[in-house]
Amino acid sequence: xxxxxDIVVRSAGIAAxxxxxxxxxxxxxxxxxxxxxxQHRAQGxxxxxxxxxxxxxxxxxxxxxxxxxSFPAASEKTHVLKEFLLDAGQYAGEEQxxxxxxAAMAAKxxxxxxxxxPNIRELQVERARLMHELQEVEQLLAxxxxxxxERVRVEREAIERIERVRxxxxxxxxxxxxxxxxxxxxxxxxxxxxxxxxxxxx
Numbered sequence: 040x041x042x043x044x045d046i047v048v049r050s051a052g053i054a055a056x057x058x059x060x061x062x063x064x065x066x067x068x069x070x071x072x073x074x075x076x077x078q079h080r081a082q083g084x085x086x087x088x089x090x091x092x093x094x095x096x097x098x099x100x101x102x103x104x105x106x107x108x109s110f111p112a113a114s115e116k117t118h119v120l121k122e123f124l125l126d127a128g129q130y131a132g133e134e135q136x137x138x139x140x141x142a143a144m145a146a147k148x149x150x151x152x153x154x155x156x157p158n159i160r161e162l163q164v165e166r167a168r169l170m171h172e173l174q175e176v177e178q179l180l181a182x183x184x185x186x187x188x189e190r191v192r193v194e195r196e197a198i199e200r201i202e203r204v205r206x207x208x209x210x211x212x213x214x215x216x217x218x219x220x221x222x223x224x225x226x227x228x229x230x231x232x233x234x235x236x237x238x239x240x241x
């Protein structure tokens with residue numbers, strides 16, 4: 040229907056029970072779109088499938104990690120579906136920015152530890168020896184922690200923003216969830232696959 044008759048699609052699971060039927064909720068969610076899963080039988084991903092595929096698309100980053108861990112040679116052709124639809128340059132830039140921010144934060148942590156370590160150690164000894172001054176010592180430690188958090192605040196906030204974008208790459212995994220989650224996952228996959236078809240048709 041989409042002019043992609045030369046493309047063959049096969050599915051497999053990373054923890055699928057060989058020959059198992061689709062879950063009733065998955066059947067119901069897709070039946071609402073006119074897709075009949077009654078004849079569907081699950082299969083686990085294996086070396087033959089991986090070697091056969093030119094492109095492997097997963098629902099989540101966790102699925103991608105499992106595939107690559109099991110089949111390292113497939114790393115270049117394995118992608119999260121929604122990640123694959125992103126602009127490659129944009130995603131690579133975000134990954135690089137995330138790496139640089141994490142490195143900057145790690146450097147600040149190391150510098151901070153070297154700067155205040157003697158003082159923290161003295162405070163820890165003081166706290167053990169003088170229990171009646173525990174509250175004062177705990178306050179000083181809290182201030183040190185707050186100071187560290189403030190020093191890396193810019194990096195932490197930038198990392199949180201990028202990670203929110205990266206989290207949006209995953210399609211909701213409905214396994215074990217109610218019908219509403221299956222429907223949400225179905226609709227999310229449908230939208231992403233429509234974009235994939237349009238992209239492959241160019």
